Amino acid sequence: MRRLLSMLFVVAFGAAMTLTATAQEETTGSTAAGSAKQSAGMGNTDTAFVEKAARGGLAEVELGQLAVQKASSQEVKQFAQHMVDDHSKANEQLKQVAAQEHIDLPQQPNANDKATKARLAKLSGERFDKAYMNDMVKDHQKDVAEFERESKTSKDPAVKSFAEQTLPTLRDHLKEAQKIAPKQQAKSSGE
Numbered sequence: 552m553r554r555l556l557s558m559l560f561v562v563a564f565g566a567a568m569t570l571t572a573t574a575q576e577e578t579t580g581s582t583a584a585g586s587a588k589q590s591a592g593m594g595n596t597d598t599a600f601v602e603k604a605a606r607g608g609l610a611e612v613e614l615g616q617l618a619v620q621k622a623s624s625q626e627v628k629q630f631a632q633h634m635v636d637d638h639s640k641a642n643e644q645l646k647q648v649a650a651q652e653h654i655d656l657p658q659q660p661n662a663n664d665k666a667t668k669a670r671l672a673k674l675s676g677e678r679f680d681k682a683y684m685n686d687m688v689k690d691h692q693k694d695v696a697e698f699e700r701e702s703k704t705s706k707d708p709a710v711k712s713f714a715e716q717t718l719p720t721l722r723d724h725l726k727e728a729q730k731i732a733p734k735q736q737a738k739s740s741g742e
Contacts, residue, residue, distance in 0.1 A: 597707045598654055600697070600714070605645055605656040607694060610664035611638035617671060618683050624738075626731055627680045630687070634724065641717050648709045677738050684732040691725035 611634050618631030649656045660668070667686060674682055698718045705711035 594706045597701075597705050597710045598652075600701045600705070601645065601649055601652070601654050601710060602657055603697070604713075604717075605642070605649070606659075606661045606664065607690075608638045608642040608645060609657070610660035610668070611635075611690075612642065613660060613668055614664075614671065614683070614686070617668060618679075621671070621675060621679050622683065623676045624680045624735065627684060627735065630727060630731055631683070633727070634687070637720055637724070641720070644713060644716070648713050651709055652707065677735065680738070681732075681735040684728060684735045687728040688725070688732050691721060691728055694721050695725055 615631040615634035615638065619628055619635065622628045622631060646656060648654075659665075671679060671683055671686070695718070698714045698721055701714040702711060702718055705714060
């Protein structure tokens with residue numbers, strides 16, 4: 552009888568240990584799955600969009616500052632100041648999204664935007680105004696398309712919201728640039 556009780560004890564103890572180990576694995580597994588699920592909300596395309604938007608925003612501010620200094624047309628200067636103000640605000644909002652999503656933002660524009668700034672810096676007067684406004688039309692056409700796509704396809708709610716909130720401002724910038732650019736074209740052609 553004693554032997555039977557000892558065997559039952561060993562079996563019961565073994566079963567208890569197995570249940571405990573299984574419960575611990577399930578708890579650990581579900582916690583790991585939960586944190587993986589949070590990270591999975593932020594896809595590679597969302598991260599790439601945030602990084603690209605940050606670089607583009609930095610470029611808009613730098614180019615706008617250059618245009619405020621170099622433009623000969625008061626209308627172009629006002630547009631450029633508008634770019635500095637609006638894109639600085641959007642950059643701050645994007646920093647908050649990036650912090651929330653644990654994304655390190657780039658601290659400078661990309662090589663193409665740096666080249667554009669260097670090219671524009673060599674121009675002056677009406678030639679500068681024309682080139683800057685043409686660049687703003689092209690750039691905002693791309694920006695509007697990218698923000699529209701992100702506002703529809705983003706998996707991350709914070710990124711999607713940023714794209715949706717910024718899109719109307721970008722559309723306004725595009726309309727304004729499209730209105731100003733032909734005037735600069737006409738001035739430049741009249742030289």
